[in-house]
Amino acid sequence: MHIGRxxxxxxxxxxxxxxDVAKRLKMTQQNYSxxxxxxxxxxxxxxxxxxxxxxxxxxxxxxDNSKVQSIFNSGSITDSIFYQNNPVDKIIELYERLLKEKDETITILQKDKK
Structure with missing residues (x-):
């Protein structure tokens, strides 16, 4: 595994x-490279x-390098990265969190209304 890559x-x-990364790390671009x-x-x-x-x-x-594809088109980069994590699980997790936040907001608004 090549972490730098x-x-x-x-x-x-x-x-x-x-x-930009080098500046945030307070180093030169050459050192970051x-x-x-x-x-x-x-x-x-x-x-x-x-x-x-x-x-x-x-x-x-x-x-996993075998699951990474980089496609360079006319100066723009289109990267397709397939992770070992299941993206559907992440979407469901985000959706459930958003629903919970919505319910909490509704509860607060209903309390303020009374």
Whole structure:
């Protein structure tokens, strides 16, 4: 597993430039580039990068290169990334959370009405 390459792919998927990540990490773009070329990345640094590119550390570590397709079309990037996690479960989880928040909001509004 090449952690640096996984970081690079996920960063590109988000449309974030190396320079932007480097600035947030308070380092030069050249030093950050070395991280993306490294097979292993320190867990603390990986956590900071994961927060910046908004992907869980586990996803960065477990990204399976055989399940990643990168298609470059006329200067724009279209990435299809298939995760080992079931996306339907994530959608259901989000939907249930939104329903709960809606119910809580209705309850608060009904109390305020009385």
């Amino acid at each position: 996984n970081i690079s792919r996920l960063r590109s998927f988000r449309g974030i430039k190396q320079l 070395l991280i993306e070329n490294a097979e292993e990345v320190d867990d603390n640094l990986l956590s900071r990068i994961a927060a910046i590119i908004d992907f869980p550390v586990e996803m960065i570590k477990d990204l």
